[in-house]
Amino acid sequence: MSTVAAAAKPARVVKSEAAAPAKPEQMLRQVQPRKFSPSTLQSMGHDYDWLAVTVPGDWTFADVMKPIAWSNVCTMVSRDALNTRRDKIGSLIYARSPKFLAMLEITGVTLDHLGNPNGLNVECIGPSVDIKTGEARPLNRKTRKAWADEPDTE
Structure with a gap:
């Protein structure tokens, strides 16, 4: 046990309400500026990617929009079997054809009856x-x- 005496704490001084000028009350939204949360700024390749594809010249734009057209490449942006990577839904695809240029957004990954990815929406x-x-x-x-729909020639 210590024999040193503790110093007394000074009394708290309270300012009178009349001395301070009254501030108008503001809503919290008005006071705080809008800010991005720390987790919103991500480097490219974290959850989203910018991808590019060269569309063969004999394809129509309707062919590009079919989910089955993406079956060979969908594993690049889909969740892996061990769940170490999430689906990269929201990624952008720059599609370049001799006929058209398109910017596509991935809105979903289609799965087969075994739960494996087999296409992209x-x-x-x-x-x-x-x-x-x-x-x-x-x-x-x-x-x-703007691209006008082509009649199917098949």
């Missing part, structure tokens, strides 16, 4: 827009305007 997000419908469309490389 993709959605066109540009780079142009159809004026009549407002839909995102690929760019026609000849006219440099």
Whole structure:
């Protein structure tokens, strides 16, 4: 046991309410600026990727949008068997063809009856827009305007 005496703590001084100028009350949202949380800024390749694919010249844009067209490459962006990597849903694919240019977003991975990936659901997000419908469309490389659907020649 110590024989040293402890010093007495000074008394707390309370300022009077009249001395301080009154501040208008503000909502918390008005006070705090909007900020990204620390986990939102990720390097490319963490959960999302920018990918590129060269589309063969005899393919139509409708062929590119079919999930089965992506069956050979879907394992690059799908969850692996040991769950050490998540599905890279939200990744962007730059599709380049002699006929069109398209920016596609991966919206889902399709699975077969055994739970293995067998295709990708993709959605066109540009780079142009159809004026009549407002839909995102690929760019026609000849006219440099929004891609118009081609009739299937098969």
